[in-house]
Amino acid sequence: MSNIVLLGASGSIGTQTLEVLDLYHEEFCLKAVSVGKNTAFLRELVERYPSLEAVYSIEKDEELAAAHPQLRYFSGEELSELAAWPRTDLVINALVGFVGFLPSLAAIRSGKDLALANKETLVAGGEVIRREMKKYGTKLYPIDSEHSAIWQCLQGNPREDLKRLIITASGGSFRDKTRAELKNVTLEDALKHPTWSMGAKITIDSATMMNKAFEVMEAHYLFDVPYEQIDVLIHPQSIVHSLIEFRDGAQLAQLGLPDMRIPILYALRHPSHAAGVSSESLDLAKVGTLEFRAMDYDRFPFLKAVKRIAPLGGNFGAVLNGANDEAVSLFLQKKISFLDIEKSVFAALSKMEFVSDPDEADIIAAHNFGRDTVARMWN
Numbered sequence: 001m002s003n004i005v006l007l008g009a010s011g012s013i014g015t016q017t018l019e020v021l022d023l024y025h026e027e028f029c030l031k032a033v034s035v036g037k038n039t040a041f042l043r044e045l046v047e048r049y050p051s052l053e054a055v056y057s058i059e060k061d062e063e064l065a066a067a068h069p070q071l072r073y074f075s076g077e078e079l080s081e082l083a084a085w086p087r088t089d090l091v092i093n094a095l096v097g098f099v100g101f102l103p104s105l106a107a108i109r110s111g112k113d114l115a116l117a118n119k120e121t122l123v124a125g126g127e128v129i130r131r132e133m134k135k136y137g138t139k140l141y142p143i144d145s146e147h148s149a150i151w152q153c154l155q156g157n158p159r160e161d162l163k164r165l166i167i168t169a170s171g172g173s174f175r176d177k178t179r180a181e182l183k184n185v186t187l188e189d190a191l192k193h194p195t196w197s198m199g200a201k202i203t204i205d206s207a208t209m210m211n212k213a214f215e216v217m218e219a220h221y222l223f224d225v226p227y228e229q230i231d232v233l234i235h236p237q238s239i240v241h242s243l244i245e246f247r248d249g250a251q252l253a254q255l256g257l258p259d260m261r262i263p264i265l266y267a268l269r270h271p272s273h274a275a276g277v278s279s280e281s282l283d284l285a286k287v288g289t290l291e292f293r294a295m296d297y298d299r300f301p302f303l304k305a306v307k308r309i310a311p312l313g314g315n316f317g318a319v320l321n322g323a324n325d326e327a328v329s330l331f332l333q334k335k336i337s338f339l340d341i342e343k344s345v346f347a348a349l350s351k352m353e354f355v356s357d358p359d360e361a362d363i364i365a366a367h368n369f370g371r372d373t374v375a376r377m378w379n
């Protein structure tokens, strides 16, 4: 029996994780859970999972706390305390955004393994996370279709034979538009992702290709592969989730229907490919043709910038992420245009002060610098 902490239970990955945990309830016991503002959902969870010992919501639901005095109730700034809840083995971080960074760090520092759907943990804090994981000897399991694919392909193969990783990209909502055509696209257009149904922030990040830039950084930290050995390939159908190539030229790919419950289940029960989440098979005869295109790095400057600057490490990722957070938020509020997202992020990067060996305070400062710089630009 594995004792689980689930962070971000009410989101898209969170609810799908609960489905997977329910399927294998004799193997996993939910001990601690967090939501953001959705305390109605937290109430449901408390009823559904008598095993819960600790809960978190941003604002404390006093009625819920009074009705369940046996529960330890965290709120406000206490999310990291929930992540470090004692006598648990695995923290599943399904939080969205930079808010996921410190709880990940708390999980590692309390000796727990981490199943990670929160990109910002590695994008912003990869340098710190990698250092702390070495120190505490904990493990990291990806919950992202591309990284799960790479992880699956790597199983049982000698690492020294690995030549490169090839991350596939659907291309996002605007993959067929030229840069000139991007000038007048609307928020509504950007929110229509062709293959995956996801939250608004990540759908916009897919349209700007920032999501793929983040995934390149995640792959670097997860698999310890240098940036020059990580390539991106456009694959509009989202069937081939990613590939790896060996020194002899052999390539392995992982294919499947776009269903996030599959990488979630794999993170929990690897190296087993356990049954249960979906009975539907991918029918390649029906698909007929798999389509691939070279990534156009001039069309998507975020990806180009990350390939060039991310190898420096340091606090770059935290500034990048903070600036992008603010820019996407302004776009979602219709305060700036789609191309202003890029303009804002590059402006923040041009003003940043590089810190080469950051600690968590440096990461937080860099994130805030990115956010504030973009916010000031449009005020």
Ligand code: MG
Pocket (backbone or CB within 6 Å): 144, 145, 146, 215
């Ligand atoms: Mg992905």
